[in-house]
Amino acid sequence: MYAADAGPTTIEAEVSGGPVIGRREGPEPGVSAFRGVPYAAPPVGPDRFGPPRPHPGWSAPLRADRPAGTVPLQLPSPVGTLMGDPADREQTEACLTMNIWAPGTGHGPFPVLVWLPGGSFLTGGADLPRYDGAELAAQEEIVVVLVNYRLGALGFLSPSWAEPAVIEGEGTSLRFRARGDSGHVTNAGLLDQIMALRWVKREIRAFGGDPDRVTVTGQSAGGQALAAMLALPQVRPLFRRAALHSAPLGMPPLSRAEAAGVADTFLAALGADGRADLRAVPGERILHAQRQVLAGPRARGDVRPPFQLVADGTVVAPDLLGALASAPPLDGLDVLAGTTRHECALWYGMDTSLGGMTRAEVAAEFAAQFGGRAGEALRCYTAGPADRPAWPTVFEELKTDAFFTAPTQRFGDLAHERGAAVRLFRFDWQLPGRYAALRACHCLEIPFLLGRPEARRAPVFADTDPADSAALRTEVRRLWGAFVRTGTPDGAWQLHGQVRPSVRLIGGGSDGGSPRSLLEPGREAVWGSPVR
Incomplete structure (x- = not known):
């Protein structure tokens, strides 16, 4: 359970990785906010495009008491201006983090809402003002968790040599490993989300949360990802309830052939020669190549993202509802x-x-x-x-x-x-x-x-x-x-x-109908x- 720190506005929690310092904020009676808390190791260098790994931990207290957390690397959102998204946020590939808001009353353990944000698997993240959880945590006395995961090519690029991750264990013992020598897995961004749920189940008690009352909510792309998770019996022990908001379930995952075609276009735009280049090129070049893929010709009204879930036969099925029908x-x-x-x-x-x-x-x-x-x-x-x-x-x-x-x-x-x-x-x-x-x-x-x-x-x-x-x-x-x-x-x-x-x-006019x-x-x- 978190405890007051030396300063009047800071608060400390102890997780298995080490101490985490948050801050008190929000409407009365206030909440304890922790922004940018890592749930997995940074997916950089040799881990770029690989499955998420547990974080090695830290010795000095981790400062999660800043007004902003972590923003995944991404291009500007086409609808961000309408929604009031900040345009000048610093971005990073070391984005496997979450923001946590816990009620300030200290009367837990509180039920937990974990939100998997949308954005067509291309944009978004936990730190947008429209995702802030302070007011909801205070009003309803629940712990609110917003999850970052890898977006765009970094999360869903699936060239011909990428392979599905091997899933081992279940629940809090769940882990992933790369199957082939390339280390490049399909659906890395989805694996990130599952790793975040594993971390919440193991660690949320440190923030006053009840690990036996976890609700996972996915909106848009996050909802489609949650539908894929529901067909995986290894993942289900990680939550008690599920909420799908505006999940585009009528947009099937890409086939391996379709995903490889997108990857070929991306690699041509990137000018990469060989698999090692993909781990060495700067993130700015990744985004530039991604922009060129998005600018390619498409039918009028086609809003399907080119980087998204891929039907790899292990983590994601070609038919999400069909997979659910045949799952436990x-x-x-x-x-x-x-x-x-x-x-x-x-x-x-x-x-x-x-x-x-x-x-x-x-x-x-x-x-x-x-x-x-x-x-x-x-x-x-x-x-x-x-x-x-x-x-x-x-x-x-x-x-x-x-x-x-x-x-x-x-x-x-x-x-x-x-x-x-x-x-x-x-x-x-x-x-x-x-x-x-x-x-x-x-x-x-x-x-x-x-x-x-x-x-x-x-x-x-x-x-x-x-x-x-x-x-x-x-x-x-x-x-x-x-x-x-x-x-x-x-x-x-x-x-x-x-x-x-x-x-x-x-x-609307029929509210409650x-x-x-x-x-x-x-x-x-x-x-x-x-x-x-």
Whole structure:
């Protein structure tokens, strides 16, 4: 358990690696914040592209009491300006760290929320203002942990010579090793996240956390990673509950051939000759080559990241839901899963290049998705009083359902069938004013759960009523806090099941409502998962 240090604003915890100094901050009664705490050895030099290794530890107290932690090496985020992300953060490859906020009351052990951030496996990290956990930790008396992991090429480059890591042990004895001489493993960034969960299970008691009440929450790319973990029985002992926010389960992992093709393009841009060069080239050159890969041609509306999960047959399966269906049952697991109502509006809602989309172009997208049922599906998406539907909006809603809504609904059905206690949600609150075209877009729920006041002053919230958003923020934190503590958000939030399918609506005009599906009425059947 952490204890007061010599100074009035610092606090010390003792983990197996050595002493860690944090600081008191946040709203009353305050929290103890520890930023940049390492959970694995820095993945640099010979360990670049290798599996994460345990940290060797430190002798002098580790200073985790600074106002900022660690930022993984990455390119600027395309949506970072909208979300108020700082643009001048120092970055490092030595990024296998986490930020921890613990309630300042000292009445633990407290339940733990571990957040795996998103960003298309390309951007993001624990230190963004919208991920700050101080307010949530104080309001709900839980320990909040934000995890950094390797991003982009450093985390997910999979050339032809890369091999899946060997998984040994389970739970807190879990470890990884490289299979081949190259030391280059597939899905290194996912292995980082698993190593972080192992560290939390072993060490969180030092921060007042309860290792037997750990909830893992993955948002976007983090949610897709969590879905892959759920199919690995070696990982499941590391947490008690799981929450998936906006997981793009409709974007399958890359095949080995696809990933090798991306790697070939990357290596050509990098000018690397041989495997040793990859470990020696400066990080700036890694990012430059990554930028060139991202600038390559792609179909209109294609937002799939080129560096992401790779179906390697050991850690990640080609079909994440299929792997879950054949994995051991989920008995005893509490699951929360959901989406925002208009996920893809973040990418398409203000994309002027889509303004001229025609009915024929949109119909072609439906044909690619539904084949012989395309006409029926298109009628479902254009039904209504409008004589001339807004075709870009129809395209956007199709992509939202294809990438997020329909597969999350299937995930909820499957998790229930596999024995989990499942609750589904849809975040319906929409942006007003100048950013109204983004509607209830991807990432919009995050500042209602995490974040500090700085994040709520982001440009995207410029026209928001502070009182309205404050009330919703308190409610979201109350519901999620209760889930982390007990697995039951509140008595009115029904379990989802085959007999009584149910979704909790959050925010918007129907706040608290309970429709039968995440999909809009009338669309369930065309996605092959009709509500029973």
